[in-house]
Every structure is written in C-alpha cells, then in structure tokens.
Amino acid sequence: MIGIARWSAGFASILFLPLLAACAGSVQAPKSAGTYKVGNPYQIAGKWYYPSDDPHYQETGTASWYGPTFHGKSTANGEQFNENDVTAAHRTLPMPSYVEVTNLENGRKLIVRVNDRGPFAKDRIIDLSRRSAQLLGVEQQGTARVHVKRIYPKGQQPVAVTAAPPPPPPVTIVPIGDIFVQVAALSDRGRASSLAAELSRFGVSNISSTGTGFYRVRVGPFADEASATAVLAQLQAAGYAEARVVGSKPTA
Numbered sequence: 001m002i003g004i005a006r007w008s009a010g011f012a013s014i015l016f017l018p019l020l021a022a023c024a025g026s027v028q029a030p031k032s033a034g035t036y037k038v039g040n041p042y043q044i045a046g047k048w049y050y051p052s053d054d055p056h057y058q059e060t061g062t063a064s065w066y067g068p069t070f071h072g073k074s075t076a077n078g079e080q081f082n083e084n085d086v087t088a089a090h091r092t093l094p095m096p097s098y099v100e101v102t103n104l105e106n107g108r109k110l111i112v113r114v115n116d117r118g119p120f121a122k123d124r125i126i127d128l129s130r131r132s133a134q135l136l137g138v139e140q141q142g143t144a145r146v147h148v149k150r151i152y153p154k155g156q157q158p159v160a161v162t163a164a165p166p167p168p169p170p171v172t173i174v175p176i177g178d179i180f181v182q183v184a185a186l187s188d189r190g191r192a193s194s195l196a197a198e199l200s201r202f203g204v205s206n207i208s209s210t211g212t213g214f215y216r217v218r219v220g221p222f223a224d225e226a227s228a229t230a231v232l233a234q235l236q237a238a239g240y241a242e243a244r245v246v247g248s249k250p251t252a
Helices: 002-025 130-136 189-202 225-237
Strands: 042-044 047-049 058-066 087-089 097-103 109-116 126-129 144-151 179-186 205-209 215-222 244-246
Touching: 058 130, 097 126, 097 130, 109 126, 109 130, 126 130, 179 189, 179 225, 189 205, 189 215, 189 225, 215 225, 225 244
Parallel strands: 058 126, 087 109
Antiparallel strands: 042 047, 058 144, 087 126, 097 109, 097 144, 179 215, 179 244, 205 215
C-alpha cells in the first residue's frame, strides 16, 4: 500500500508540473467583460479630453498607478476593476485596447489592456493597475517616465487607411454678436480649433477670443433662439452636456 501511495503521489506531481510551468511562464491580460467604447468628448476639472480610435498612438510621459481604492469598482467600459489584473487607464484610447508600456528608467516592457479612463492629474499619460506597476517596477516609487505605444496582439490589426483623411473645415474667429450655442471655453487654441472642427456637423462652428486667454467654441450664429435651441438639443444628445445657448454677451 505504501508503494502504491508513493507511486500515486509521484504521478500526481508529474501531472501538476506542466501546470505550474504554464502559470509561471507568462502574464496574461484578462479577457474583457465590458463593452467596446470610444466615447464622446468629456471635461474633468475644467479640462476637455477627446477620445479617438488612433491606430498609431505613441506618447512619452509620466505613468502612475492605482489600486486598492478602486478595486472591485466598475471601469469606464463596464468591467470590474481588479488591481491584480494587467490593465491600465488612458484618457482617450478605445476600451478595450492594448498598449506596450516601456519604463524608460529601467528598460522593462509590458503589454497591458486599457479598460478605464484616467489619469487626470499632473499631465500623466497612463494609470497602471497595481499589478502592472509591480511588473514594470513603478509601484514603490509611485511614478515613472514611460513610452506608451498602441499595439495589436493576437493577430489584431489597425484599420487600413487607403487615403489621407480630408482636411478639417476652416475655423473662423468671429466677432461677438447674435445667438450661438456655446460648447466650451478653452485656454488652448489648438484644442479649441480641433473641437470646432468636430462640431462642424452640427452647423457653422467657430471660435472667438475672450481677450483673457480663453477661446469660446460655438456653433452659429442663429437667426433666432428657437433655431439655437434645436441645435442645442442635438449637441446635448451627442454628449456635449455643457453646451448652452448664449446671446450677444456670453461669459466664459
């Protein structure tokens, strides 16, 4: 009986060894349980962000990490955040999507899956899960300088671009007057121009300087308030919740 018991234990160990090797050999990003989402422009602490499906995204900047406070809560695309998964939050990339993160301070690289929005502090470009931060050597120091590059694992490929996209419509700085639907007041002239180009599908989009360092981004002018209100409803339905009708002397 002792011999049979020893043989059984040894056979079980042989069967179990490949499982251990498989677990130790790689770190897999979790499968998505949420929905695919790009999202509409949104504003956090007075700053606007513009989600887009950029197939060739690359950026260098500061990474941070988040964990216990958000563990078990819903991510921006409806998944349940697990600080022990190899995931990350990004301000504009689709969810889910994959990026290769290189820690420029120690040379470590890691593929993570983006499934949340953030970070929104101190111009950081990506917020790693606790496990991702551990694998990249970021957990102890809190932040690190990184390079983030979008990738397409498992045979995924970006959508082929067969022709250059058309140039955005011209943006005109107009004098204050008449009736407009104001969507935002931004301090960055380039971001104001980009937003105005996006709004061109709702009508004539334009920007106007406040003279105090801000640029109003608006649609119009309209001949009457009823016309402006109709476009306002379209903008709010499209996700521009802060849009409002303004008269001849709007405030930023």
